[in-house]
Amino acid sequence: MNIVLIDDEPAVRDTLGEHLEEEGHRVRTAGGGEAGLFxxxxxxxxxxxxxxxxxxxxxxEVLRRVRERWPATEVVLITGYGTLDDAVEALRHGAYDFLLKPVRLAQL
Known part of the structure; x- marks a missing residue:
């Protein structure tokens, strides 16, 4: 699977990216939304x-733009500061899932 991982925390990008690559996925990382969309x-x-x-x-906003431009691409949101309202809004806008940090690698 071809995955784009977007997070402003380098440790999160490194840890999740390495795990996903070990599982056989191709992972490209970005430190912010603009870079990820690029x-x-x-x-x-x-x-x-x-x-x-x-x-x-x-x-x-990344989710909204991905849904408009690449509707077949699934989007998972992760956060350390999530609320139930955030999760509902993300799912309402078409997110595949909403996970709280620290993300357990088994969740992916």
């Missing part, structure tokens, strides 16, 4: 995993 413009992905709260473009 990666998708270069080559669409099967799955986007994005942090909810980031400087610049939020994960919800």
């Amino acid at each position: 990666l998708l413009e270069e080559e669409p992905a099967d799955l986007v995993i994005t942090d909810l709260k980031m400087p610049g473009i939020s994960g919800l």
Whole structure:
């Protein structure tokens, strides 16, 4: 599976990215929403995993843009600051899932 992983925390990108690669997936990482969308413009992905709260473009905005431009791409939002309202909004906008940090690797 071709995955784009977007998170402003390098440790999260490194840990999740390495785990997903060990599982046989191709992973491209970005430190923010703009950079992640640029990666998708270069080559669409099967799955986007994005942090909810980031400087610049939020994960919800990434979700909205992915749904518009690449409707077949699934989006999973992750956050350390999630509320039930955030989860409902993400799912209402078409997110595949909403996970709280620290993400257990088995969840992916």
